[in-house]
Amino acid sequence: MMRLYLIRRTRSFIKDNYAKSDESGRKYLTFENGDKFYFPDRIPKTVTFTFNEKDANDPYARLYSDANVNAINSLTLHDTDWATTSCYS
Numbered sequence: 001m002m003r004l005y006l007i008r009r010t011r012s013f014i015k016d017n018y019a020k021s022d023e024s025g026r027k028y029l030t031f032e033n034g035d036k037f038y039f040p041d042r043i044p045k046t047v048t049f050t051f052n053e054k055d056a057n058d059p060y061a062r063l064y065s066d067a068n069v070n071a072i073n074s075l076t077l078h079d080t081d082w083a084t085t086s087c088y089s
Helices: 011-017 059-063 066-073
Strands: 027-030 036-038
Touching: none
Parallel strands: none
Antiparallel strands: 027 036
């Protein structure tokens, strides 16, 4: 039922459909008071952490256990004809 009323607007959708571009090509939205909001550039950064493989209470150790890594590596995507498949049926 939520899908009938929920509208999802992703960052890229908003930039593509509602934002304007300045002289340099940067996308922005204009607020009611005239201020411009520029979309910040996303810069991925590596976050490092340590974990103890032998500690059963360490959540990262459990997350990266051989059983979990092997289960994730064994996942596959099946071919689907997306043109004729509806996720709303």
